Each structure stands twice: as C-alpha cells, then as structure tokens.
Amino acid sequence: MFKNEMKLEFPSKSVNESFARVVVAAFASQLDPTLEELSDVKTAVSEAVTNAIIHGYEDAEGIVTLRCKIEDNKLTIEVEDNGKGIENVELARQPLYTSRPELERSGMGFTVMETFMDSVEVYSELGKGTKVIMTKTFKSA
Amino acid sequence: MQLKFSVEDGCLIVEMHGELDHHSAEGARIKIDNKIEELGINKLIFDFAGVNFMDSSGIGVIIGRYKKLKDYDGKVAVVNLKPQIKKIFELSGLFKILSEFESTKEALLNL
Numbered sequence: 001m002f003k004n005e006m007k008l009e010f011p012s013k014s015v016n017e018s019f020a021r022v023v024v025a026a027f028a029s030q031l032d033p034t035l036e037e038l039s040d041v042k043t044a045v046s047e048a049v050t051n052a053i054i055h056g057y058e059d060a061e062g063i064v065t066l067r068c069k070i071e072d073n074k075l076t077i078e079v080e081d082n083g084k085g086i087e088n089v090e091l092a093r094q095p096l097y098t099s100r101p102e103l104e105r106s107g108m109g110f111t112v113m114e115t116f117m118d119s120v121e122v123y124s125e126l127g128k129g130t131k132v133i134m135t136k137t138f139k140s141a
Numbered sequence: 142m143q144l145k146f147s148v149e150d151g152c153l154i155v156e157m158h159g160e161l162d163h164h165s166a167e168g169a170r171i172k173i174d175n176k177i178e179e180l181g182i183n184k185l186i187f188d189f190a191g192v193n194f195m196d197s198s199g200i201g202v203i204i205g206r207y208k209k210l211k212d213y214d215g216k217v218a219v220v221n222l223k224p225q226i227k228k229i230f231e232l233s234g235l236f237k238i239l240s241e242f243e244s245t246k247e248a249l250l251n252l
Binding site for chain 1: 160162163164166170194196197198200201202204205224225228229232233
C-alpha cells in the first residue's frame, strides 16, 4: 500500500483559510485528481477550517492543526482545534443551523463537507475542542 | 477579493474577482452594502466570472444582500457561475430566491 502523510499547524487567522485549502490541494495532487475532485476537497477544507476559526476559537487566537494522510487512492483530512467545542454535534450538522446568526452565516458548512467528501466524522468535547475527520477516495488514481 | 461596480438600466452590477470565503466575505459585504446605499438601487447582479473559489461563506453574502434588497422590493441575479460554485448554489437552495442568467445582458432584460 502506498502511504504518505503531512501535518500543518497555523494560527486561527482567517487569512489562513485559503492557505490551508491550497496546501491540501497541493498534497492531494499526487493522487492525480480531477479538477472537480480537487475543488471538492478545497471547499470541504475551507469549511472545516472556517468552523475552527469562527466557532472553535470564536475569532480569538488559537492553533488549528491540519493532518492529511494518503493510503493508496484514499485521502483522509483531519482539522482539529482546541477551542470551545460543540455542545450538540447532531444539531450543528443540520443544514441551515448556525450558532452565530449575527454573523450572516448560512449554516451550510457541514452540509457542504458531507456533500463533497465520502465521509465526515465529528468528535467534540466542550471546553476541549473539535476534530473533524473527512475522507475521499479519488476515482482517477 | 476585488470588486468592480457599474450601473446599467438602474441595476447595480458587481463584478467579483478572486476567492469568496469567510476571510474575504466581510470586506465584500461592506463594500456592496455601501454601494447599494450610496446609489439607492434595489436591483443587483453578481457577476461570478472572476470568482475561482467560493465556500458556504459566499452563500451568506448573497442571502444577506437578497434580504436587504427585498425590503426595497428589489431583485438579485447571478451570472457566469463556474460548475463548482453552481453546486454550492444548488445545495443551499439559493436558486429558490434568485435567478441565474447566461450573461449580464440577459439578466438586465429579465430583472
């Protein structure tokens, strides 16, 4: 089995959202993805990292950890924060739900991740943080 | 994100260039709202030709402007959506509240 992995840590600044998704796209490019697959992954990473910044750290500064793993043609992406955690993960995953309506958020972040990736798991503990694990198997590889 | 504003037939056209995410959304919404207020216009066309990335933060920007103009009996349209961005529009049900057109010209005829 072919294996590869990477880890990246960065402060929860919104300017790093584009940095994170470009890094994952560059790492995933070794799987020879289609443009559509690459866009799907970038969008899902952007949602998870944005959640960590806005909801995990509530715009205060913290560290976001991004880990990617390749096993043959399967990509696993982990986005972790040590922020406030999600009280009710099931509710947070509902389309249109947002805990911060004052921010003009659409509440579609998890729905986008679920649509664009093959699987999305969310592990969260109040006061400790949240980890989102997403996988996608590339058809073209 | 760079924005270019123009007005045609009483309609504000916003040409967007770059990536529309949480980071760029705040600046975009302020600039667009200021322009809407400055001109007192209630029709808006978002031109996505120069947008190469959008996530769900973009949905918030579009819905927010839609709500604002709705109070003034206004309308919002979008043109030149790339396939990936169209997927996000479809997923979020945005086409229930606004229309997509082939070109700015066609949008102007139908708004």
